[in-house]
Amino acid sequence: MNTMEERGGGNERWKAAIANLTEMSGNLESLQKLLLKKAVFVDEDTFVKASLASDQARAIKVLEQRVETLERELDAAITAAAHARSEKRQAEAAQKAAELHALEITRELENTTKVFELHTEELRTKQEEIAKRDKDIKLLEAIIQTLGGTSSRAANS
Numbered sequence: 001m002n003t004m005e006e007r008g009g010g011n012e013r014w015k016a017a018i019a020n021l022t023e024m025s026g027n028l029e030s031l032q033k034l035l036l037k038k039a040v041f042v043d044e045d046t047f048v049k050a051s052l053a054s055d056q057a058r059a060i061k062v063l064e065q066r067v068e069t070l071e072r073e074l075d076a077a078i079t080a081a082a083h084a085r086s087e088k089r090q091a092e093a094a095q096k097a098a099e100l101h102a103l104e105i106t107r108e109l110e111n112t113t114k115v116f117e118l119h120t121e122e123l124r125t126k127q128e129e130i131a132k133r134d135k136d137i138k139l140l141e142a143i144i145q146t147l148g149g150t151s152s153r154a155a156n157s
Helices: 002-038 044-156
Strands: none
Touching: none
């Protein structure tokens, strides 16, 4: 029984294949008729010129695409250059700000140095005054001791 079923299934497949071939044959005939109606037959010189024009059109299309690519690359390069210029300006501004800050710090340091020198001079003056007073005190002590010694000698005598 399997053999009968296989034969029946095989027949169906053959029938479907023949139907497909018949349909394809009809489509091919329609295409041939259409081509015969629409086709233009030209001599070899005209064909060569048309072929050359077609090749040139393809070359022009390729060149147009290359121009578009180059334009995009140029735009990208211009944008990158503008960005680089902007970064350069920012870096220059930051450098100028740093230089001004360094100048300000230098001035402040110079002022601090001047103040320190003034304080140092004041301290020297004070030390000189103290040293002079120490000498004066020692002189007065010596005078007092001398007078005290004289008065105690006078009291002893």
